[in-house]
Amino acid sequence: GHYAITPHVVGDGNRFYYVAGESSYIMFTSSEDGAQSWTSLRSLGGDAFLERAGTFPAVAANGSDVVVVWRGRPSATATYLDVYASRSSDGGATWGNKVNLSTTSAYETPAEVASFGSTVVVTWYRGINETQSMLVAARSTDLGLSWEVPVDIALVPRPQYDERNRRPVILSRPDRFEIMMQFN
Numbered sequence: 001g002h003y004a005i006t007p008h009v010v011g012d013g014n015r016f017y018y019v020a021g022e023s024s025y026i027m028f029t030s031s032e033d034g035a036q037s038w039t040s041l042r043s044l045g046g047d048a049f050l051e052r053a054g055t056f057p058a059v060a061a062n063g064s065d066v067v068v069v070w071r072g073r074p075s076a077t078a079t080y081l082d083v084y085a086s087r088s089s090d091g092g093a094t095w096g097n098k099v100n101l102s103t104t105s106a107y108e109t110p111a112e113v114a115s116f117g118s119t120v121v122v123t124w125y126r127g128i129n130e131t132q133s134m135l136v137a138a139r140s141t142d143l144g145l146s147w148e149v150p151v152d153i154a155l156v157p158r159p160q161y162d163e164r165n166r167r168p169v170i171l172s173r174p175d176r177f178e179i180m181m182q183f184n
Contacts, residue, residue, distance in 0.1 A: 006110070011035070012061045017092060019044070019059040019068050026057045026070055030092045044068060044086065044095055056110030058167070060120060064091040067120050067144040069111045074100065083111045083124050087144030096145075101138045102126075103150055109133075109167060116172035118143050123168045123179050125156065133158040135168060135181065156181060 007020040016031040018038070026044040031037060044057075057070040066088045071081050082102035088095050102108055107127035114121055120140040125133040138150040169180040 006056050008058050010059050010061050012063060015061065015063065015091065017059050017061050017066055019057045021057055021070070026068065028059075028068070028092050030066075032091070039092070056167075058111060058113045060113040060115040062115050062117065062143065065089050065115075065143045066092050067113055067115060067140075068095075069101070069113045069122050071108060071110045071124075078105075080105045081108050083108050083122065083138075085113075085122060085138075085140075085144060085147065089143070099144075099147060101147060101150060108136075112167045112170045114170040114172040114177060115143070116174065116177070119177075120144050121170060121172075121177045123153075123170050125158075125166075125168065127158060128155070129158070131158055132156070135179065137179065153179065 009016060009018045014034045016035045018029045020027050027041050028044045029038045029041045057068055059068050067085060069083060069085045071083055074082050082100050084098045084100055086095050086098045101122060109125040111122050111124035118141060120143060121137055123137040126136050127133050133156050135153040135156055136150045137153055139148045140146060171178045
């Protein structure tokens with residue numbers, strides 16, 4: 001059977017993009033007619049995108065430029081999780097290489113992504129110690145072709161074990177990106 005882990009949908013005009021984790025794969029579909037019909041649900045990139053862990057993907061789009069981010073293990077034996085990104089310039093028909101946005105071997109929570117114009121921002125929490133995490137953000141100014149080194153934004157309480165799949169929320173505005181955090 002099939003099951004979706006954390007489905008995520010974004011729309012831009014008549015275009016809509018859907019991404020979800022399914023077992024160890026990132027599944028993707030799109031609509032060009034206002035969500036009346038959808039392309040066949042397919043793996044984002046086949047075996048090269050096998051994540052070895054829950055994927056928790058998120059998607060942002062600007063027309064036919066689409067960026068998907070997710071969390072996964074960099075190797076089958078890794079004990080930590082990294083944040084990855086991939087982009088498509090043709091509405092998801094083809095995908096570029098996956099890019100590891102993480103710069104440490106710390107525990108990383110699922111990421112969230114937003115775009116405006118040619119700028120894409122990805123944000124997530126990186127574990128620092130048992131009680132604290134760092135809110136982190138990475139930016140691309142060319143729709144995900146290249147990425148700046150992630151920056152530390154704020155030291156925050158570390159989510160408890162059962163809340164570690166919590167994502168920060170990011171909103172795009174014409175003049176800024178806003179990141180919101182939720183704590184108990």
